Amino acid sequence: MHDIIPHLIGWLQNFSYVGIFFILLLCGLGVPLPEEPVLIASGYVAYQKFTDLNLTILVAMVGILLGDLIAYLLGRRYGSHPELLSFSRRFVTSRQLAKARRFLHDHGNRTIFIVRFMPGLRMPTYFLAGSMGVRMSVFIGYDFLAALISVPVSIVAAWYFGPQIDQALRFTGRFHKVILGAIGLFLVYWGYRAFQHFRRPAAGRRSKPAQPR
Numbered sequence: 469m470h471d472i473i474p475h476l477i478g479w480l481q482n483f484s485y486v487g488i489f490f491i492l493l494l495c496g497l498g499v500p501l502p503e504e505p506v507l508i509a510s511g512y513v514a515y516q517k518f519t520d521l522n523l524t525i526l527v528a529m530v531g532i533l534l535g536d537l538i539a540y541l542l543g544r545r546y547g548s549h550p551e552l553l554s555f556s557r558r559f560v561t562s563r564q565l566a567k568a569r570r571f572l573h574d575h576g577n578r579t580i581f582i583v584r585f586m587p588g589l590r591m592p593t594y595f596l597a598g599s600m601g602v603r604m605s606v607f608i609g610y611d612f613l614a615a616l617i618s619v620p621v622s623i624v625a626a627w628y629f630g631p632q633i634d635q636a637l638r639f640t641g642r643f644h645k646v647i648l649g650a651i652g653l654f655l656v657y658w659g660y661r662a663f664q665h666f667r668r669p670a671a672g673r674r675s676k677p678a679q680p681r
Contacts, residue, residue, distance in 0.1 A: 472501075473633055476509035481518050488513075488524060489531040496535015498591035503532070504622060508636055511626025521627055525620050532619060536611050539591050543598025568593040577606050582651055584614030585644045617647065 480487045488510050495503045510528055514521040568589050571579045580597055583589040597607055622640045629636040 473505045473509050473512075476506060477512055480509055480513045481516070484513075484519055485523065485527045488519075488527050492528055492531035493535040493538075496532055496591065496594075497539060502587050503590075504587070504637075504640060507619060507622035508626040508633065508640070511623035511636070512630070512633065514623065515627045515630045521623070525623050528619050528623060529615055532615050533608075533611060536590070536594050536615075537608070539594040540598040540602075540604070540607050543595035543600075545598075568596050572596055572600065577602055577610060580607055580610035581614045582648075584611070584618055585647050585651075618644070 476491070479491075488506070491501070491506050492503065495501055495506060507528060510519075510524050511521075513519050514524045568579075568583070571583065571589065571593065577597075579593055580602070583593045594607070594611070621643055622636075625639045625643075626633070626636040629639070
């Protein structure tokens with residue numbers, strides 16, 4: 469991932485906001501380029517004053533969210549006939565789709581938020597969310613919340629650390645691990661509460677005294 473960042477920086481220095489927008493749009497559509505180095509390169513270009521930091525964050529958010537929304541809409545339109553999207557097989561493997569399906573089955577709509585921090589599962593998950601009938605408002609809400617956390621942090625980290633790209637990558641890597649750890653703890657807590665909720669009525673029925681005749 470580190471090796472591609474200098475090339476991205478050079479490209480973004482030439483194409484500025486247009487380059488940031490279109491690269492991140494393609495990332496959302498499954499092109500095999502991790503989102504993180506693009507965000508790091510975008511932040512570094514802002515550090516070099518080729519772009520404005522706030523506008524860079526805004527353009528990156530729009531490009532990412534639009535790419536995610538297109539993947540979702542493709543799922544709604546072609547989810548029952550994935551063979552019509554044969555080009556997607558170049559970018560998304562059947563293993564990724566199976567893993568995304570398991571995540572959606574196990575965690576429901578919260579998966580849309582979780583996979584933002586799990587590279588390789590975003591496009592297949594968003595495609596499946598569309599094909600499985602997740603409401604658009606729900607999809608946009610979870611996706612926007614996740615992007616609002618991850619995108620500014622990565623860009624600002626690169627802007628703050630400047631030439632120390634390794635430091636920015638380490639910081640964002642640790643940040644993603646903290647977020648995933650917090651999500652894991654929340655899921656464990658939610659599972660425990662759900663278990664208690666379903667267990668309580670059954671226990672109540674067993675302890676209820678028999679009514680006199």
